[in-house]
Amino acid sequence: MEAKIMEEYRYRFDDFRKNNSKNGVIEVDAANCFDLLVGSIINTLLISERFEQGDKEFDELKTSLAEGFESASILDAFTPKWLMNSEWWAWRSKTVRRPFDLIYAQVDKGIKKRLEDVASGKHIIGDEGDDFVDAFLIKMEKDKMDGVTDSTFNPETMAIDMYDLWIGGQETTSATLTWACACFLNHPEVVEELRKELLGVTGGTRGISLTDKPNTPFLNATINEIQRIASILSMNLSRQIKEDAVIDGQPISAGTIVTTQMSMIHTDETVFKNHTEFNPKRFLENNNLDKSLIPFGIGKRVCLGESLARAELYLITGNLVLDFDFEPVGQKPEIKTRSPFAMMKRPPHYNIRFVPLN
Numbered sequence: 318m319e320a321k322i323m324e325e326y327r328y329r330f331d332d333f334r335k336n337n338s339k340n341g342v343i344e345v346d347a348a349n350c351f352d353l354l355v356g357s358i359i360n361t362l363l364i365s366e367r368f369e370q371g372d373k374e375f376d377e378l379k380t381s382l383a384e385g386f387e388s389a390s391i392l393d394a395f396t397p398k399w400l401m402n403s404e405w406w407a408w409r410s411k412t413v414r415r416p417f418d419l420i421y422a423q424v425d426k427g428i429k430k431r432l433e434d435v436a437s438g439k440h441i442i443g444d445e446g447d448d449f450v451d452a453f454l455i456k457m458e459k460d461k462m463d464g465v466t467d468s469t470f471n472p473e474t475m476a477i478d479m480y481d482l483w484i485g486g487q488e489t490t491s492a493t494l495t496w497a498c499a500c501f502l503n504h505p506e507v508v509e510e511l512r513k514e515l516l517g518v519t520g521g522t523r524g525i526s527l528t529d530k531p532n533t534p535f536l537n538a539t540i541n542e543i544q545r546i547a548s549i550l551s552m553n554l555s556r557q558i559k560e561d562a563v564i565d566g567q568p569i570s571a572g573t574i575v576t577t578q579m580s581m582i583h584t585d586e587t588v589f590k591n592h593t594e595f596n597p598k599r600f601l602e603n604n605n606l607d608k609s610l611i612p613f614g615i616g617k618r619v620c621l622g623e624s625l626a627r628a629e630l631y632l633i634t635g636n637l638v639l640d641f642d643f644e645p646v647g648q649k650p651e652i653k654t655r656s657p658f659a660m661m662k663r664p665p666h667y668n669i670r671f672v673p674l675n
């Protein structure tokens with residue numbers, strides 16, 4: 318996983334150096350930059366294909382996915398029945414759902430092409446396969462050979478899984494990285510301290526790697542603080558109560574749909590003093606504080622992509638700090654969301670300069 322993330326990181330920034338730089342300084346739209354990088358990491362893991370700048374299909378998919386997340390709100394989670402039957406709701410659902418339909422169509426197309434390539438011998442599946450699609454096809458074949466009649470591994474479930482992974486992994490990670498750079502632009506002192514820590518670990522001779530994690534407490538704390546400040550999912554996914562229960566003194570009947578407002582947990586002033594302040598050191602001063610940080614949810618249905626997302630955040634922020642200085646283009650972005658009432662707290666929109674350090 319690390320190798321694939323780093324390959325995409327290097328490829329993307331080499332490409333920016335060639336196509337988006339003046340005198341070696343890269344200037345890009347922060348959101349687009351991370352969209353392409355994160356999208357390519359997921360797509361490479363899923364189906365061994367990266368996205369390039371100017372790819373119309375990816376641009377359409379991304380724009381509508383961002384719009385979908387921005388327009389989806391608490392209303393979509395708790396829609397009253399009378400509203401669901403209205404024409405307005407039918408129109409709205411179509412608009413909110415459009416990006417999701419586009420993603421499904423795209424993964425479905427990719428699977429069909431892989432199946433054709435396998436059939437024609439253009440793609441040969443090795444013992445372990447190259448990616449998620451290969452691994453899925455191997456499992457499908459195994460179930461067939463073993464005579465499993467009720468196997469749930471088929472092209473349709475593969476498309477649904479890929480769709481889930483795409484939706485779960487793209488916008489979330491990309492938005493968090495866009496928040497990260499907004500924090501860095503506002504806090505050069507944090508960047509400086511991070512660089513000192515990372516150079517101490519690498520000796521300036523190599524990039525940062527996941528094995529360095531135990532030796533980079535300040536980077537770990539900074540990523541925690543970025544995720545706390547970003548708190549990109551205002552609400553967690555919903556749960557349905559199976560039995561009558563009491564939550565925090567409040568009786569709740571079986572069948573009730575409940576959710577957690579994660580952004581409130583992350584801004585609880587009794588836990589995170591001066592919660593509007595970006596202060597990574599709070600996680601170093603209190604070793605237990607990260608237990609109150611749940612950006613990936615908690616429990617049995619915790620985020621399936623947590624380890625991938627954590628690896629991406631660590632490797633990308635760490636290596637960016639080692640490779641570049643960050644400069645705003647015009648005014649610094651405010652560390653403030655563009656969509657306070659949406660399900661996803663979108664980062665500010667800004668352009669950024671990456672100034673190579675050597």
Ligand code: HEM
Pocket residue numbers: 359481482483485486487489490493549550553554555612613614615616617618619620621622623625626
């Ligand atoms: C910073 C990045 C990410 C954040 C903040 C995030 C956050 C979350 C949260 C809060 C949930 C709901 C957990 C719950 O119900 O308790 C979730 C679920 C999920 N996430 Fe993520 N996620 C991120 C990245 C990813 C990535 C990279 C992937 C996969 C490529 C992914 C795939 C999923 C899936 C499939 C689920 C549904 C799990 C289930 O219901 O069993 N996520 N994520």
